Amino acid sequence: MTQVVYQVAVSIDGYIAASDGSVDWLSDFQVEDNDYGYAEFYASIEALLMGSRTYEQVIEFGEWAYPGKPCWVVSTRSLKVEQPEVRLTAKSPGEIVAELQAENFNRVWLVGGGQLAASFRAQGFITEYMIAVIPIILGTGIPLFSATGTQETLKLVECKPYPGGVVLLRYLK
Numbered sequence: 001m002t003q004v005v006y007q008v009a010v011s012i013d014g015y016i017a018a019s020d021g022s023v024d025w026l027s028d029f030q031v032e033d034n035d036y037g038y039a040e041f042y043a044s045i046e047a048l049l050m051g052s053r054t055y056e057q058v059i060e061f062g063e064w065a066y067p068g069k070p071c072w073v074v075s076t077r078s079l080k081v082e083q084p085e086v087r088l089t090a091k092s093p094g095e096i097v098a099e100l101q102a103e104n105f106n107r108v109w110l111v112g113g114g115q116l117a118a119s120f121r122a123q124g125f126i127t128e129y130m131i132a133v134i135p136i137i138l139g140t141g142i143p144l145f146s147a148t149g150t151q152e153t154l155k156l157v158e159c160k161p162y163p164g165g166v167v168l169l170r171y172l173k
Contacts, residue, residue: 001101002097002100002101002105002106002107002108003106003107003108003127003128004049004097004108004110004120004125004126004127004128005045005107005108005109005110005126005127005128005129005130006110006117006120006121006126006128006129006130006131007041007109007110007111007129007130007131007132008111008112008117008130008131008132008144009023009026009131009132009133009134010131010132010133010134010144011025011133011134011136011137011138011141012133012134012135012136012137013137013138013139014143014144015138015140015141015142015143015144016112016113016114016141016142016143016144017112017113017141017142018138018140018141018142019140019141019142021053021057021142022057023057025134025136025138026134028136029134029135029136029164029166031163031164034162034163036132036162036166036168037160037168041109041130042109044107045069045107045108045109046069046070046105046106046107046108047069047070047071047072047100047103047105047108047109048066048069048070048071048072048108048109048110048111049071049072049074049096049108049109049110049111049116049120050071050072050073050074050110050111050112050113050116051073051074051075051112051113051115051116052073052074052075052077052079053113054111054112054113054116055071055073055075055079055086056079058111059083064083064085066085067085068085069085070085070087070103070105071083071085071086071087072087072089072096072099072100073086073087073088073089074089074090074091074096074116075088075089075090076090093119093120093123093125094123094125097125110126113142114142114143114144114145114146115146117144117145118145118146118147121145121150121152122150124173126173127172127173128170128171128172128173129154129169129170129171129172130168130169130170131144131168131169131170131171132166132167132168132169133166133167133168133169134165134166135164135165135166152173154171154172154173155171155172155173156169156170156171157170157171157172158170
């Protein structure tokens, strides 16, 4: 079965981005000698899922950040896609997971955003949560999840503090 991992950074008040979608606030916590386990995590995944706004933000950073790994961008909007790894889709979470399983992907990173994560969570497809809690209060922004009305109990399997106050929480379903 395909594992869908929601790995994301979040402010302590529960936001993954500022109200305008920016993540500039994360730059204060990027340090040269510490990637917060990102390289190991990235090596563990085989494909990516992201919403259209996350995709648009990623391409603004310049060079494509995820070369060599297939990426499903979920959107009903028509987007310009120039990366050969990117597949634009308007399929449902269930259809996407079935497609990932048919292509034998074992571990997939749900990059963002909150609405996409909520839709996958509501259907029970997220199997692991890796939440990097950043010691900042944004006050407003894009929430970790949009409201789905469903309760889910998770099992904490890792809690790793880093210098500077970042804490990585890892939960399994």
